[in-house]
Amino acid sequence: MDEQTKSVTSSKQAPVIEPGYTFATVTDKISAIVLQRPTSNGWFVGFGIGFLLTMMMLFAIGYLFVRGTGIWGVTIPIGWGFAIVNFVWWIGIGHAGTLISAILLLLRQSWRNSINRFAEAMTLFAVSCAGIFPLIHVGRPWLAYWLFPYPNTMGVWPQFRSPLVWDVFAVSTYFTISLLFWFIGLIPDLATLRDRSDNRWAKIIYGILAMGWRGSARHWHRYETAYLLLAGLATPLVLSVHTVVSFDFAVGIVPGWHTTIFPPYFVAGAIYSGFAMVLMLAIPIRKLYGLEDFITERHLENSAKVMLATGLIVAYGYVIEAFMGWYSGNRYDAFTLWNRLHGPYAFFYYMLLACNIVIPQVLWSKKLRTSPVWLFFISGVVLVGMWLERFIIVVVSLQRDFLNSSWGMYYPTRWDWMTYIGTIGMFLAAIFLFVRILPMISIFEMRTLLPEAEVKE
Amino acid sequence: MQIFHRSTNTISRATIYGAVFVVAALFWAAANIQRSPYVTYAGVARPQPVPFSHQHHVAGLGIDCRYCHTSVETSSFAGIPPTKTCMNCHSQIWTNAALLEPVRESYRSGKSLVWTRVNDLPDFVYFNHSIHINKGVGCNTCHGPVDRMPLMYNYASLQMEWCLDCHRAPDKYLRPRDQVFNMRYEPPASDKPVRLDGKDYTDQLALGADLIQKYKVRNPMDITTCSTCHR
Numbered sequence: 001m002d003e004q005t006k007s008v009t010s011s012k013q014a015p016v017i018e019p020g021y022t023f024a025t026v027t028d029k030i031s032a033i034v035l036q037r038p039t040s041n042g043w044f045v046g047f048g049i050g051f052l053l054t055m056m057m058l059f060a061i062g063y064l065f066v067r068g069t070g071i072w073g074v075t076i077p078i079g080w081g082f083a084i085v086n087f088v089w090w091i092g093i094g095h096a097g098t099l100i101s102a103i104l105l106l107l108r109q110s111w112r113n114s115i116n117r118f119a120e121a122m123t124l125f126a127v128s129c130a131g132i133f134p135l136i137h138v139g140r141p142w143l144a145y146w147l148f149p150y151p152n153t154m155g156v157w158p159q160f161r162s163p164l165v166w167d168v169f170a171v172s173t174y175f176t177i178s179l180l181f182w183f184i185g186l187i188p189d190l191a192t193l194r195d196r197s198d199n200r201w202a203k204i205i206y207g208i209l210a211m212g213w214r215g216s217a218r219h220w221h222r223y224e225t226a227y228l229l230l231a232g233l234a235t236p237l238v239l240s241v242h243t244v245v246s247f248d249f250a251v252g253i254v255p256g257w258h259t260t261i262f263p264p265y266f267v268a269g270a271i272y273s274g275f276a277m278v279l280m281l282a283i284p285i286r287k288l289y290g291l292e293d294f295i296t297e298r299h300l301e302n303s304a305k306v307m308l309a310t311g312l313i314v315a316y317g318y319v320i321e322a323f324m325g326w327y328s329g330n331r332y333d334a335f336t337l338w339n340r341l342h343g344p345y346a347f348f349y350y351m352l353l354a355c356n357i358v359i360p361q362v363l364w365s366k367k368l369r370t371s372p373v374w375l376f377f378i379s380g381v382v383l384v385g386m387w388l389e390r391f392i393i394v395v396v397s398l399q400r401d402f403l404n405s406s407w408g409m410y411y412p413t414r415w416d417w418m419t420y421i422g423t424i425g426m427f428l429a430a431i432f433l434f435v436r437i438l439p440m441i442s443i444f445e446m447r448t449l450l451p452e453a454e455v456k457e
Numbered sequence: 458m459q460i461f462h463r464s465t466n467t468i469s470r471a472t473i474y475g476a477v478f479v480v481a482a483l484f485w486a487a488a489n490i491q492r493s494p495y496v497t498y499a500g501v502a503r504p505q506p507v508p509f510s511h512q513h514h515v516a517g518l519g520i521d522c523r524y525c526h527t528s529v530e531t532s533s534f535a536g537i538p539p540t541k542t543c544m545n546c547h548s549q550i551w552t553n554a555a556l557l558e559p560v561r562e563s564y565r566s567g568k569s570l571v572w573t574r575v576n577d578l579p580d581f582v583y584f585n586h587s588i589h590i591n592k593g594v595g596c597n598t599c600h601g602p603v604d605r606m607p608l609m610y611n612y613a614s615l616q617m618e619w620c621l622d623c624h625r626a627p628d629k630y631l632r633p634r635d636q637v638f639n640m641r642y643e644p645p646a647s648d649k650p651v652r653l654d655g656k657d658y659t660d661q662l663a664l665g666a667d668l669i670q671k672y673k674v675r676n677p678m679d680i681t682t683c684s685t686c687h688r
Contacts, residue, residue: 150484151488152618153491153492153614153616153617153618154616154617154618154621155616155618155619155620155622156617156621200460203460204460207460207461211469212461212465212466212469
């Protein structure tokens with residue numbers, strides 16, 4: 001840790017935390033955002049937009065329950081439309097949070113301390129948005145619990161050979177571990193808020209959530225053990241969850257799905273889009289809440305580097321897919337490639353290549369990599385690109401498979417769009433609530449980054 | 458300032474620890490309610506236009522099942538007897554019984570009696586009586602001791618796990634075809650062997666295994682595929 005902190009603070013890169021802070025001022029600054037800072041009009045506007053979009057989503061889902069999935073654009077041969085596209089997109093976004101909080105913790109990347117809290121919150125909200133889609137896509141969502149193995153009166157278990165069932169386990173495990181990880185990490189900070197709050201109700205609520213945290217040595221000992229254990233549990237999930245999601249496709253025999261490159265390429269894509277979302281959130285938040293001292297250029301640059309690296313893995317995935325289309329000698333695979341390049345959805349494929357491969361290459365430039373405006377823009381492009389990737393995989397593969405008598409087109413309806421945009425609103429509303437009522441940066445972990453925290457022998 | 462009383466420590470520990478048991482108890486209760494007569498109506502007699510007693514007609518008078526349920530051996534539907542079947546006897550006996558007035562009224566007007574169906578499978582289940590009868594499934598294996606039912610009730614839960622219990626291992630239940638309509642049939646035991654083709658069986662599983670061969674009952678893989686019943 002000491003070695004780490006030194007190398008972190010003395011390197012030529014921007015610091016992880018700007019100089020001049022002490023234990024007290026770090027705590028003051030972060031807790032004041034929740035406890036002292038008045039709720040601004042901007043917050044109400046932002047939350048209001050998110051809330052309205054959430055209501056729109058609930059309306060679309062309510063209508064869906066009344067009328068059935070026929071109101072969507074899905075039809076044979078494309079039975080997996082927006083629901084699965086958006087599910088994969090949202091799940092992928094969640095991955096960055098777990099990578100930052102678990103893997104970077106185990107790798108002792110202490111710069112993560114400034115961004116892990118809201119990245120984890122982002123994970124939770126993204127997985128919640130993702131979870132909606134398969135749930136409403138099953139057609140009879142009130143029976144969705146059939147996906148879980150329980151001793152039911154039908155005397156049957158779910159089809160354990162189906163990747164869709166693996167998905168249920170992967171995603172529900174992921175959500176549970178992420179929630180626990182996030183909550184346990186919050187406990188010491190919740191205690192800080194409890195102690196600093198003037199409002200009686202806030203004291204009680206933060207007090208209950210803090211679970212009697214007094215900061216004793218024994219508490220810290222247990223906390224560190226639990227946190228490390230959860231980090232150990234969460235680390236394989238970063239790789240396994242999107243691997244299982246990719247199995248939804250790879251286990252199928254549809255050309256464009258049936259390929260072994262999918263698991264690593266999906267995981268890389270997930271982290272790619274996840275870091276793009278982290279940046280899209282971090283850049284405005286640090287500006288609006290004046291947190292440039294805590295979320296520094298260093299964080300932006302590191303995130304950009306991760307994006308660049310994972311983006312290249314994704315690009316490699318595309319190259320291999322195209323190569324295998326030719327090299328496999330399988331005419332259906334070859335046709336799938338041809339269809340992507342020249343078929344009715346070719347425009348989106350070229351858009352995808354531009355968004356995911358071409359444009360992000362500007363991140364090689366250190367100047368752009370450290371520019372918040374550019375990063376914000378490129379992150380948006382990557383998020384669009386990663387959404388298009390899932391669209392291409394789901395829709396274009398199903399659109400024209402082995403028999404041309406069963407070819408078709410997919411056109412999303414207004415209900416598809418309302419649900420999709422609605423989940424973005426729900427995500428935003430949740431983020432707004434989160435920054436208002438919880439410390440968005442881990443206070444006690446930030447304090448370990450200070451020079452004061454260095455232990456002298 | 459302390460906002461929580463010190464008892465909070467104990468209470469919170471007890472709630473967290475207790476929650477495990479509460480959740481487990483909830484699942485246990487849900488599983489049991491779902492299988493109870495509250496949901497399945499097993500053992501609950503249903504009101505009928507005439508309080509027809511199977512006990513009286515089957516055990517008391519010795520009428521065979523097929524006298525009324527005529528199509529049970531040849532059709533998916535066992536058949537509900539027309540009023541004329543009742544009147545075969547009741548034009549001669551109990552001709553003035555008040556209880557039987559709906560039967561006579563139905564006979565006069567030609568309008569069928571509207572019985573409440575007791576053993577009612579969901580419409581998404583394809584069920585065929587004849588195949589079960591012909592493969593050696595006794596009436597009372599599914600319908601229970603009908604000859605001891607003053608008013609009709611369903612003996613089994615009719616839930617899918619109950620169907621599958623037999624479909625997964627038919628040898629547990631099969632009996633010789635000539636015993637299918639025997640309401641007092643008892644499965645083989647060491648003191649009461651069951652005779653089939655000149656051989657005495659004292660063990661149900663041995664009998665069942667031979668009946669599966671004899672009646673060419675398809676293997677459990679075939680009769681537990683979804684489309685066997687959900688067509």
